[in-house]
Amino acid sequence: MTTVATGRFNDLTVVRRGRAGFYVDGGDDGEILILPQHTPADCHVGDTLSLFIFVDADGRLVATPRAPLAQVGEVGWLRVVSLSPVGAFLDWGMPKDLLLPHGEQRFPPEAGKHVLAMVFRDARGRVAASTRLDDFIRDEAEDLRAGDEVTLVMADRTALGFKAVVNHRFWGLLYSSDLPRPLRLGERVTGYVRRVREDGRLDLSLTPVGMVRLEGAAADVLARLQQAGGVMPLGDKSSPEAIxxxxxxxxxxxxxxxxxxxxxxxxxxxxHEIRLPDA
Known part of the structure:
Protein backbone atom coordinates (compact mmCIF):
# COMPACT_ATOMS: atom_id res chain seq x y z
CA MET A 1 0.00 0.00 0.00
CA THR A 2 1.15 3.53 -0.73
CA THR A 3 0.23 6.97 0.54
CA VAL A 4 -0.98 9.68 -1.83
CA ALA A 5 1.03 12.90 -2.18
CA THR A 6 -1.25 15.60 -0.78
CA GLY A 7 -0.99 18.89 -2.61
CA ARG A 8 0.13 17.24 -5.85
CA PHE A 9 -1.30 15.28 -8.77
CA ASN A 10 -1.49 11.50 -8.35
CA ASP A 11 -2.45 8.74 -10.79
CA LEU A 12 -5.26 6.92 -8.98
CA THR A 13 -7.74 4.20 -9.93
CA VAL A 14 -11.51 4.62 -9.61
CA VAL A 15 -12.72 1.76 -7.38
CA ARG A 16 -16.42 2.39 -6.84
CA ARG A 17 -19.37 4.69 -7.23
CA GLY A 18 -21.31 5.67 -4.11
CA ARG A 19 -24.09 8.06 -3.20
CA ALA A 20 -21.70 11.03 -3.04
CA GLY A 21 -19.94 10.17 -6.28
CA PHE A 22 -16.91 8.24 -7.51
CA TYR A 23 -14.12 7.10 -5.19
CA VAL A 24 -10.48 6.34 -5.99
CA ASP A 25 -8.04 4.06 -4.19
CA GLY A 26 -5.84 6.24 -1.96
CA GLY A 27 -3.72 3.37 -0.66
CA ASP A 28 -2.93 3.86 3.04
CA ASP A 29 -5.28 6.85 3.04
CA GLY A 30 -8.29 4.74 2.06
CA GLU A 31 -10.86 5.66 -0.54
CA ILE A 32 -10.91 9.31 -1.66
CA LEU A 33 -13.95 11.05 -3.13
CA ILE A 34 -13.64 12.83 -6.47
CA LEU A 35 -15.49 16.12 -6.03
CA PRO A 36 -18.82 15.49 -7.81
CA GLN A 37 -18.85 18.93 -9.45
CA HIS A 38 -15.40 18.20 -10.93
CA THR A 39 -15.91 14.55 -11.93
CA PRO A 40 -15.37 13.88 -15.66
CA ALA A 41 -18.60 13.04 -17.47
CA ASP A 42 -17.09 9.83 -18.87
CA CYS A 43 -15.75 8.56 -15.50
CA HIS A 44 -16.05 4.78 -14.94
CA VAL A 45 -14.96 2.29 -12.29
CA GLY A 46 -11.55 0.93 -13.30
CA ASP A 47 -10.37 4.18 -14.91
CA THR A 48 -6.98 5.56 -13.86
CA LEU A 49 -7.12 9.33 -13.53
CA SER A 50 -4.58 12.07 -12.83
CA LEU A 51 -6.08 13.84 -9.80
CA PHE A 52 -5.01 16.64 -7.51
CA ILE A 53 -5.37 15.69 -3.84
CA PHE A 54 -6.06 18.25 -1.11
CA VAL A 55 -7.78 18.56 2.27
CA ASP A 56 -11.25 20.09 2.23
CA ALA A 57 -12.89 22.36 4.82
CA ASP A 58 -13.99 19.28 6.83
CA GLY A 59 -10.45 17.89 7.02
CA ARG A 60 -11.05 15.11 4.50
CA LEU A 61 -8.86 14.18 1.56
CA VAL A 62 -10.67 14.89 -1.71
CA ALA A 63 -9.66 14.66 -5.35
CA THR A 64 -10.16 16.82 -8.44
CA PRO A 65 -8.82 16.75 -12.00
CA ARG A 66 -8.58 20.55 -11.91
CA ALA A 67 -5.14 22.09 -11.48
CA PRO A 68 -4.32 24.57 -8.72
CA LEU A 69 -2.42 27.77 -9.47
CA ALA A 70 0.59 26.04 -7.89
CA GLN A 71 1.10 22.62 -6.34
CA VAL A 72 3.57 21.48 -3.67
CA GLY A 73 7.10 22.32 -4.82
CA GLU A 74 5.98 25.18 -7.08
CA VAL A 75 5.79 28.95 -6.72
CA GLY A 76 2.64 30.81 -7.70
CA TRP A 77 1.31 34.36 -7.91
CA LEU A 78 -1.54 34.05 -5.42
CA ARG A 79 -4.16 36.56 -4.29
CA VAL A 80 -4.53 37.27 -0.57
CA VAL A 81 -8.19 36.51 0.21
CA SER A 82 -8.26 37.34 3.92
CA LEU A 83 -6.18 37.89 7.05
CA SER A 84 -6.67 36.02 10.34
CA PRO A 85 -4.94 35.48 13.70
CA VAL A 86 -3.16 32.40 12.28
CA GLY A 87 -1.96 34.06 9.08
CA ALA A 88 -3.22 34.98 5.62
CA PHE A 89 -5.37 32.87 3.35
CA LEU A 90 -4.51 32.68 -0.36
CA ASP A 91 -6.60 31.76 -3.37
CA TRP A 92 -4.74 28.90 -5.07
CA GLY A 93 -7.62 27.84 -7.30
CA MET A 94 -9.08 25.23 -4.93
CA PRO A 95 -12.39 25.35 -2.97
CA LYS A 96 -10.47 25.69 0.31
CA ASP A 97 -8.01 28.61 0.53
CA LEU A 98 -4.33 28.02 1.34
CA LEU A 99 -2.83 29.20 4.64
CA LEU A 100 0.21 31.48 4.65
CA PRO A 101 1.27 31.25 8.33
CA HIS A 102 2.75 34.27 10.08
CA GLY A 103 6.07 32.47 10.45
CA GLU A 104 6.28 31.98 6.67
CA GLN A 105 5.65 35.63 5.79
CA ARG A 106 8.62 37.63 4.51
CA PHE A 107 6.51 40.77 4.85
CA PRO A 108 2.92 41.44 6.09
CA PRO A 109 0.53 40.71 3.20
CA GLU A 110 -2.43 42.90 2.29
CA ALA A 111 -5.90 41.55 1.54
CA GLY A 112 -6.70 41.82 -2.16
CA LYS A 113 -3.03 42.01 -3.21
CA HIS A 114 -0.97 39.19 -4.74
CA VAL A 115 2.12 37.51 -3.31
CA LEU A 116 4.65 35.17 -4.86
CA ALA A 117 4.59 32.10 -2.64
CA MET A 118 6.04 28.60 -2.53
CA VAL A 119 3.55 25.82 -1.84
CA PHE A 120 5.09 23.29 0.54
CA ARG A 121 4.33 20.72 3.25
CA ASP A 122 5.17 21.73 6.81
CA ALA A 123 6.75 19.50 9.48
CA ARG A 124 3.34 17.94 10.17
CA GLY A 125 2.68 17.20 6.51
CA ARG A 126 0.13 19.98 6.07
CA VAL A 127 0.10 21.88 2.78
CA ALA A 128 0.84 25.58 3.30
CA ALA A 129 2.41 28.59 1.59
CA SER A 130 5.56 30.59 2.23
CA THR A 131 6.80 33.91 0.86
CA ARG A 132 10.27 33.21 2.31
CA LEU A 133 11.42 32.01 -1.09
CA ASP A 134 15.12 31.99 -0.22
CA ASP A 135 14.37 29.05 2.10
CA PHE A 136 13.38 27.01 -0.96
CA ILE A 137 15.10 28.57 -4.00
CA ARG A 138 18.87 28.22 -4.48
CA ASP A 139 21.36 30.56 -6.15
CA GLU A 140 23.54 27.76 -7.54
CA ALA A 141 21.84 25.68 -10.21
CA GLU A 142 22.33 21.96 -10.78
CA ASP A 143 21.79 19.77 -13.86
CA LEU A 144 21.26 22.73 -16.21
CA ARG A 145 23.33 23.94 -19.13
CA ALA A 146 23.22 26.68 -21.75
CA GLY A 147 20.34 26.20 -24.17
CA ASP A 148 18.11 24.20 -21.81
CA GLU A 149 14.40 25.06 -21.90
CA VAL A 150 13.07 25.98 -18.46
CA THR A 151 9.98 27.30 -16.70
CA LEU A 152 10.36 30.84 -15.37
CA VAL A 153 8.29 32.76 -12.83
CA MET A 154 8.98 36.49 -12.61
CA ALA A 155 9.88 37.28 -8.99
CA ASP A 156 11.36 40.77 -8.75
CA ARG A 157 12.43 43.74 -10.83
CA THR A 158 16.08 44.70 -10.44
CA ALA A 159 18.39 47.38 -11.84
CA LEU A 160 19.57 44.83 -14.42
CA GLY A 161 16.23 43.32 -15.40
CA PHE A 162 14.08 40.61 -13.83
CA LYS A 163 14.98 38.11 -11.14
CA ALA A 164 13.17 34.87 -11.97
CA VAL A 165 12.54 31.49 -10.36
CA VAL A 166 13.84 28.74 -12.66
CA ASN A 167 11.99 25.41 -12.65
CA HIS A 168 10.66 26.34 -9.18
CA ARG A 169 14.14 25.53 -7.77
CA PHE A 170 16.79 28.10 -8.71
CA TRP A 171 17.24 31.85 -9.06
CA GLY A 172 18.18 33.33 -12.42
CA LEU A 173 18.42 36.72 -14.13
CA LEU A 174 16.82 38.10 -17.29
CA TYR A 175 18.63 41.22 -18.50
CA SER A 176 16.54 44.19 -19.58
CA SER A 177 18.44 44.42 -22.87
CA ASP A 178 17.28 40.89 -23.80
CA LEU A 179 13.58 41.32 -23.02
CA PRO A 180 11.47 41.27 -26.20
CA ARG A 181 8.38 42.52 -24.33
CA PRO A 182 7.31 43.84 -20.92
CA LEU A 183 6.90 41.27 -18.15
CA ARG A 184 4.68 41.17 -15.06
CA LEU A 185 5.51 40.09 -11.52
CA GLY A 186 4.30 36.54 -11.04
CA GLU A 187 4.08 35.83 -14.78
CA ARG A 188 4.99 32.25 -15.69
CA VAL A 189 6.71 31.80 -19.07
CA THR A 190 8.91 29.38 -20.97
CA GLY A 191 12.53 30.51 -21.06
CA TYR A 192 16.04 29.27 -21.77
CA VAL A 193 19.34 29.11 -19.96
CA ARG A 194 21.58 31.62 -21.69
CA ARG A 195 24.66 30.95 -19.56
CA VAL A 196 25.67 29.05 -16.43
CA ARG A 197 28.24 31.22 -14.67
CA GLU A 198 31.30 29.84 -12.92
CA ASP A 199 29.57 30.36 -9.56
CA GLY A 200 26.58 28.29 -10.74
CA ARG A 201 24.21 31.25 -11.16
CA LEU A 202 22.03 31.47 -14.24
CA ASP A 203 21.66 34.09 -16.95
CA LEU A 204 18.38 33.61 -18.80
CA SER A 205 16.70 34.37 -22.11
CA LEU A 206 13.13 34.29 -23.40
CA THR A 207 14.30 33.09 -26.82
CA PRO A 208 16.24 29.94 -27.69
CA VAL A 209 19.99 30.27 -27.41
CA GLY A 210 22.50 29.91 -30.26
CA MET A 211 21.73 29.06 -33.88
CA VAL A 212 18.20 27.87 -33.09
CA ARG A 213 17.47 31.32 -31.67
CA LEU A 214 19.02 33.09 -34.66
CA GLU A 215 17.15 30.96 -37.15
CA GLY A 216 13.91 31.69 -35.32
CA ALA A 217 14.56 35.44 -35.21
CA ALA A 218 15.69 35.50 -38.82
CA ALA A 219 12.57 33.66 -39.96
CA ASP A 220 10.40 36.09 -37.99
CA VAL A 221 12.12 39.15 -39.49
CA LEU A 222 11.76 37.69 -42.99
CA ALA A 223 8.05 37.03 -42.43
CA ARG A 224 7.50 40.60 -41.16
CA LEU A 225 9.42 41.96 -44.15
CA GLN A 226 7.24 40.01 -46.58
CA GLN A 227 4.08 41.22 -44.81
CA ALA A 228 5.35 44.80 -45.09
CA GLY A 229 5.59 44.55 -48.87
CA GLY A 230 9.31 43.86 -48.98
CA VAL A 231 10.62 47.01 -47.27
CA MET A 232 11.03 47.89 -43.59
CA PRO A 233 12.48 51.19 -42.29
CA LEU A 234 14.86 49.41 -39.92
CA GLY A 235 18.57 48.83 -40.13
CA ASP A 236 21.85 48.71 -38.28
CA LYS A 237 21.57 52.39 -37.32
CA SER A 238 17.97 52.21 -36.10
CA SER A 239 17.32 52.80 -32.40
CA PRO A 240 16.78 49.83 -30.05
CA GLU A 241 13.34 51.23 -29.24
CA ALA A 242 12.26 51.34 -32.89
CA ILE A 243 13.55 47.82 -33.49
CA HIS A 272 18.12 52.49 -41.91
CA GLU A 273 16.36 49.97 -44.15
CA ILE A 274 16.12 46.29 -45.02
CA ARG A 275 14.62 45.17 -48.31
CA LEU A 276 13.82 42.02 -50.24
CA PRO A 277 16.06 41.82 -53.34
CA ASP A 278 13.17 42.22 -55.78
CA ALA A 279 11.26 44.86 -53.78
Missing part, protein backbone atom coordinates in the same frame (compact mmCIF):
# COMPACT_ATOMS: atom_id res chain seq x y z
CA UNK A 244 11.81 46.40 -30.42
CA UNK A 245 8.53 48.16 -31.28
CA UNK A 246 8.52 46.79 -34.83
CA UNK A 247 9.90 43.28 -34.30
CA UNK A 248 9.85 42.47 -30.59
CA UNK A 249 13.61 41.80 -30.75
CA UNK A 250 16.50 43.41 -28.97
CA UNK A 251 18.83 45.37 -31.25
CA UNK A 252 21.55 42.75 -30.87
CA UNK A 253 19.20 39.90 -31.83
CA UNK A 254 17.88 41.94 -34.78
CA UNK A 255 21.39 42.67 -36.06
CA UNK A 256 22.32 38.99 -35.88
CA UNK A 257 19.09 38.01 -37.64
CA UNK A 258 19.49 40.44 -40.55
CA UNK A 259 23.16 39.46 -40.80
CA UNK A 260 22.11 35.84 -41.31
CA UNK A 261 19.51 36.85 -43.90
CA UNK A 262 22.05 39.04 -45.71
CA UNK A 263 24.64 36.25 -45.85
CA UNK A 264 22.01 33.98 -47.39
CA UNK A 265 21.28 36.77 -49.94
CA UNK A 266 17.65 36.93 -48.84
CA UNK A 267 17.72 40.70 -48.15
CA UNK A 268 19.66 43.83 -49.00
CA UNK A 269 20.83 46.21 -46.29
CA UNK A 270 21.24 49.93 -45.75
CA UNK A 271 21.83 51.78 -42.44
Missing amino acids: RAATGLSKNAFRQAIGMLYRQRLITLSP
Whole structure:
Protein backbone atom coordinates (compact mmCIF):
# COMPACT_ATOMS: atom_id res chain seq x y z
CA MET A 1 0.00 0.00 0.00
CA THR A 2 1.15 3.53 -0.73
CA THR A 3 0.23 6.97 0.54
CA VAL A 4 -0.98 9.68 -1.83
CA ALA A 5 1.03 12.90 -2.18
CA THR A 6 -1.25 15.60 -0.78
CA GLY A 7 -0.99 18.89 -2.61
CA ARG A 8 0.13 17.24 -5.85
CA PHE A 9 -1.30 15.28 -8.77
CA ASN A 10 -1.49 11.50 -8.35
CA ASP A 11 -2.45 8.74 -10.79
CA LEU A 12 -5.26 6.92 -8.98
CA THR A 13 -7.74 4.20 -9.93
CA VAL A 14 -11.51 4.62 -9.61
CA VAL A 15 -12.72 1.76 -7.38
CA ARG A 16 -16.42 2.39 -6.84
CA ARG A 17 -19.37 4.69 -7.23
CA GLY A 18 -21.31 5.67 -4.11
CA ARG A 19 -24.09 8.06 -3.20
CA ALA A 20 -21.70 11.03 -3.04
CA GLY A 21 -19.94 10.17 -6.28
CA PHE A 22 -16.91 8.24 -7.51
CA TYR A 23 -14.12 7.10 -5.19
CA VAL A 24 -10.48 6.34 -5.99
CA ASP A 25 -8.04 4.06 -4.19
CA GLY A 26 -5.84 6.24 -1.96
CA GLY A 27 -3.72 3.37 -0.66
CA ASP A 28 -2.93 3.86 3.04
CA ASP A 29 -5.28 6.85 3.04
CA GLY A 30 -8.29 4.74 2.06
CA GLU A 31 -10.86 5.66 -0.54
CA ILE A 32 -10.91 9.31 -1.66
CA LEU A 33 -13.95 11.05 -3.13
CA ILE A 34 -13.64 12.83 -6.47
CA LEU A 35 -15.49 16.12 -6.03
CA PRO A 36 -18.82 15.49 -7.81
CA GLN A 37 -18.85 18.93 -9.45
CA HIS A 38 -15.40 18.20 -10.93
CA THR A 39 -15.91 14.55 -11.93
CA PRO A 40 -15.37 13.88 -15.66
CA ALA A 41 -18.60 13.04 -17.47
CA ASP A 42 -17.09 9.83 -18.87
CA CYS A 43 -15.75 8.56 -15.50
CA HIS A 44 -16.05 4.78 -14.94
CA VAL A 45 -14.96 2.29 -12.29
CA GLY A 46 -11.55 0.93 -13.30
CA ASP A 47 -10.37 4.18 -14.91
CA THR A 48 -6.98 5.56 -13.86
CA LEU A 49 -7.12 9.33 -13.53
CA SER A 50 -4.58 12.07 -12.83
CA LEU A 51 -6.08 13.84 -9.80
CA PHE A 52 -5.01 16.64 -7.51
CA ILE A 53 -5.37 15.69 -3.84
CA PHE A 54 -6.06 18.25 -1.11
CA VAL A 55 -7.78 18.56 2.27
CA ASP A 56 -11.25 20.09 2.23
CA ALA A 57 -12.89 22.36 4.82
CA ASP A 58 -13.99 19.28 6.83
CA GLY A 59 -10.45 17.89 7.02
CA ARG A 60 -11.05 15.11 4.50
CA LEU A 61 -8.86 14.18 1.56
CA VAL A 62 -10.67 14.89 -1.71
CA ALA A 63 -9.66 14.66 -5.35
CA THR A 64 -10.16 16.82 -8.44
CA PRO A 65 -8.82 16.75 -12.00
CA ARG A 66 -8.58 20.55 -11.91
CA ALA A 67 -5.14 22.09 -11.48
CA PRO A 68 -4.32 24.57 -8.72
CA LEU A 69 -2.42 27.77 -9.47
CA ALA A 70 0.59 26.04 -7.89
CA GLN A 71 1.10 22.62 -6.34
CA VAL A 72 3.57 21.48 -3.67
CA GLY A 73 7.10 22.32 -4.82
CA GLU A 74 5.98 25.18 -7.08
CA VAL A 75 5.79 28.95 -6.72
CA GLY A 76 2.64 30.81 -7.70
CA TRP A 77 1.31 34.36 -7.91
CA LEU A 78 -1.54 34.05 -5.42
CA ARG A 79 -4.16 36.56 -4.29
CA VAL A 80 -4.53 37.27 -0.57
CA VAL A 81 -8.19 36.51 0.21
CA SER A 82 -8.26 37.34 3.92
CA LEU A 83 -6.18 37.89 7.05
CA SER A 84 -6.67 36.02 10.34
CA PRO A 85 -4.94 35.48 13.70
CA VAL A 86 -3.16 32.40 12.28
CA GLY A 87 -1.96 34.06 9.08
CA ALA A 88 -3.22 34.98 5.62
CA PHE A 89 -5.37 32.87 3.35
CA LEU A 90 -4.51 32.68 -0.36
CA ASP A 91 -6.60 31.76 -3.37
CA TRP A 92 -4.74 28.90 -5.07
CA GLY A 93 -7.62 27.84 -7.30
CA MET A 94 -9.08 25.23 -4.93
CA PRO A 95 -12.39 25.35 -2.97
CA LYS A 96 -10.47 25.69 0.31
CA ASP A 97 -8.01 28.61 0.53
CA LEU A 98 -4.33 28.02 1.34
CA LEU A 99 -2.83 29.20 4.64
CA LEU A 100 0.21 31.48 4.65
CA PRO A 101 1.27 31.25 8.33
CA HIS A 102 2.75 34.27 10.08
CA GLY A 103 6.07 32.47 10.45
CA GLU A 104 6.28 31.98 6.67
CA GLN A 105 5.65 35.63 5.79
CA ARG A 106 8.62 37.63 4.51
CA PHE A 107 6.51 40.77 4.85
CA PRO A 108 2.92 41.44 6.09
CA PRO A 109 0.53 40.71 3.20
CA GLU A 110 -2.43 42.90 2.29
CA ALA A 111 -5.90 41.55 1.54
CA GLY A 112 -6.70 41.82 -2.16
CA LYS A 113 -3.03 42.01 -3.21
CA HIS A 114 -0.97 39.19 -4.74
CA VAL A 115 2.12 37.51 -3.31
CA LEU A 116 4.65 35.17 -4.86
CA ALA A 117 4.59 32.10 -2.64
CA MET A 118 6.04 28.60 -2.53
CA VAL A 119 3.55 25.82 -1.84
CA PHE A 120 5.09 23.29 0.54
CA ARG A 121 4.33 20.72 3.25
CA ASP A 122 5.17 21.73 6.81
CA ALA A 123 6.75 19.50 9.48
CA ARG A 124 3.34 17.94 10.17
CA GLY A 125 2.68 17.20 6.51
CA ARG A 126 0.13 19.98 6.07
CA VAL A 127 0.10 21.88 2.78
CA ALA A 128 0.84 25.58 3.30
CA ALA A 129 2.41 28.59 1.59
CA SER A 130 5.56 30.59 2.23
CA THR A 131 6.80 33.91 0.86
CA ARG A 132 10.27 33.21 2.31
CA LEU A 133 11.42 32.01 -1.09
CA ASP A 134 15.12 31.99 -0.22
CA ASP A 135 14.37 29.05 2.10
CA PHE A 136 13.38 27.01 -0.96
CA ILE A 137 15.10 28.57 -4.00
CA ARG A 138 18.87 28.22 -4.48
CA ASP A 139 21.36 30.56 -6.15
CA GLU A 140 23.54 27.76 -7.54
CA ALA A 141 21.84 25.68 -10.21
CA GLU A 142 22.33 21.96 -10.78
CA ASP A 143 21.79 19.77 -13.86
CA LEU A 144 21.26 22.73 -16.21
CA ARG A 145 23.33 23.94 -19.13
CA ALA A 146 23.22 26.68 -21.75
CA GLY A 147 20.34 26.20 -24.17
CA ASP A 148 18.11 24.20 -21.81
CA GLU A 149 14.40 25.06 -21.90
CA VAL A 150 13.07 25.98 -18.46
CA THR A 151 9.98 27.30 -16.70
CA LEU A 152 10.36 30.84 -15.37
CA VAL A 153 8.29 32.76 -12.83
CA MET A 154 8.98 36.49 -12.61
CA ALA A 155 9.88 37.28 -8.99
CA ASP A 156 11.36 40.77 -8.75
CA ARG A 157 12.43 43.74 -10.83
CA THR A 158 16.08 44.70 -10.44
CA ALA A 159 18.39 47.38 -11.84
CA LEU A 160 19.57 44.83 -14.42
CA GLY A 161 16.23 43.32 -15.40
CA PHE A 162 14.08 40.61 -13.83
CA LYS A 163 14.98 38.11 -11.14
CA ALA A 164 13.17 34.87 -11.97
CA VAL A 165 12.54 31.49 -10.36
CA VAL A 166 13.84 28.74 -12.66
CA ASN A 167 11.99 25.41 -12.65
CA HIS A 168 10.66 26.34 -9.18
CA ARG A 169 14.14 25.53 -7.77
CA PHE A 170 16.79 28.10 -8.71
CA TRP A 171 17.24 31.85 -9.06
CA GLY A 172 18.18 33.33 -12.42
CA LEU A 173 18.42 36.72 -14.13
CA LEU A 174 16.82 38.10 -17.29
CA TYR A 175 18.63 41.22 -18.50
CA SER A 176 16.54 44.19 -19.58
CA SER A 177 18.44 44.42 -22.87
CA ASP A 178 17.28 40.89 -23.80
CA LEU A 179 13.58 41.32 -23.02
CA PRO A 180 11.47 41.27 -26.20
CA ARG A 181 8.38 42.52 -24.33
CA PRO A 182 7.31 43.84 -20.92
CA LEU A 183 6.90 41.27 -18.15
CA ARG A 184 4.68 41.17 -15.06
CA LEU A 185 5.51 40.09 -11.52
CA GLY A 186 4.30 36.54 -11.04
CA GLU A 187 4.08 35.83 -14.78
CA ARG A 188 4.99 32.25 -15.69
CA VAL A 189 6.71 31.80 -19.07
CA THR A 190 8.91 29.38 -20.97
CA GLY A 191 12.53 30.51 -21.06
CA TYR A 192 16.04 29.27 -21.77
CA VAL A 193 19.34 29.11 -19.96
CA ARG A 194 21.58 31.62 -21.69
CA ARG A 195 24.66 30.95 -19.56
CA VAL A 196 25.67 29.05 -16.43
CA ARG A 197 28.24 31.22 -14.67
CA GLU A 198 31.30 29.84 -12.92
CA ASP A 199 29.57 30.36 -9.56
CA GLY A 200 26.58 28.29 -10.74
CA ARG A 201 24.21 31.25 -11.16
CA LEU A 202 22.03 31.47 -14.24
CA ASP A 203 21.66 34.09 -16.95
CA LEU A 204 18.38 33.61 -18.80
CA SER A 205 16.70 34.37 -22.11
CA LEU A 206 13.13 34.29 -23.40
CA THR A 207 14.30 33.09 -26.82
CA PRO A 208 16.24 29.94 -27.69
CA VAL A 209 19.99 30.27 -27.41
CA GLY A 210 22.50 29.91 -30.26
CA MET A 211 21.73 29.06 -33.88
CA VAL A 212 18.20 27.87 -33.09
CA ARG A 213 17.47 31.32 -31.67
CA LEU A 214 19.02 33.09 -34.66
CA GLU A 215 17.15 30.96 -37.15
CA GLY A 216 13.91 31.69 -35.32
CA ALA A 217 14.56 35.44 -35.21
CA ALA A 218 15.69 35.50 -38.82
CA ALA A 219 12.57 33.66 -39.96
CA ASP A 220 10.40 36.09 -37.99
CA VAL A 221 12.12 39.15 -39.49
CA LEU A 222 11.76 37.69 -42.99
CA ALA A 223 8.05 37.03 -42.43
CA ARG A 224 7.50 40.60 -41.16
CA LEU A 225 9.42 41.96 -44.15
CA GLN A 226 7.24 40.01 -46.58
CA GLN A 227 4.08 41.22 -44.81
CA ALA A 228 5.35 44.80 -45.09
CA GLY A 229 5.59 44.55 -48.87
CA GLY A 230 9.31 43.86 -48.98
CA VAL A 231 10.62 47.01 -47.27
CA MET A 232 11.03 47.89 -43.59
CA PRO A 233 12.48 51.19 -42.29
CA LEU A 234 14.86 49.41 -39.92
CA GLY A 235 18.57 48.83 -40.13
CA ASP A 236 21.85 48.71 -38.28
CA LYS A 237 21.57 52.39 -37.32
CA SER A 238 17.97 52.21 -36.10
CA SER A 239 17.32 52.80 -32.40
CA PRO A 240 16.78 49.83 -30.05
CA GLU A 241 13.34 51.23 -29.24
CA ALA A 242 12.26 51.34 -32.89
CA ILE A 243 13.55 47.82 -33.49
CA ARG A 244 11.81 46.40 -30.42
CA ALA A 245 8.53 48.16 -31.28
CA ALA A 246 8.52 46.79 -34.83
CA THR A 247 9.90 43.28 -34.30
CA GLY A 248 9.85 42.47 -30.59
CA LEU A 249 13.61 41.80 -30.75
CA SER A 250 16.50 43.41 -28.97
CA LYS A 251 18.83 45.37 -31.25
CA ASN A 252 21.55 42.75 -30.87
CA ALA A 253 19.20 39.90 -31.83
CA PHE A 254 17.88 41.94 -34.78
CA ARG A 255 21.39 42.67 -36.06
CA GLN A 256 22.32 38.99 -35.88
CA ALA A 257 19.09 38.01 -37.64
CA ILE A 258 19.49 40.44 -40.55
CA GLY A 259 23.16 39.46 -40.80
CA MET A 260 22.11 35.84 -41.31
CA LEU A 261 19.51 36.85 -43.90
CA TYR A 262 22.05 39.04 -45.71
CA ARG A 263 24.64 36.25 -45.85
CA GLN A 264 22.01 33.98 -47.39
CA ARG A 265 21.28 36.77 -49.94
CA LEU A 266 17.65 36.93 -48.84
CA ILE A 267 17.72 40.70 -48.15
CA THR A 268 19.66 43.83 -49.00
CA LEU A 269 20.83 46.21 -46.29
CA SER A 270 21.24 49.93 -45.75
CA PRO A 271 21.83 51.78 -42.44
CA HIS A 272 18.12 52.49 -41.91
CA GLU A 273 16.36 49.97 -44.15
CA ILE A 274 16.12 46.29 -45.02
CA ARG A 275 14.62 45.17 -48.31
CA LEU A 276 13.82 42.02 -50.24
CA PRO A 277 16.06 41.82 -53.34
CA ASP A 278 13.17 42.22 -55.78
CA ALA A 279 11.26 44.86 -53.78
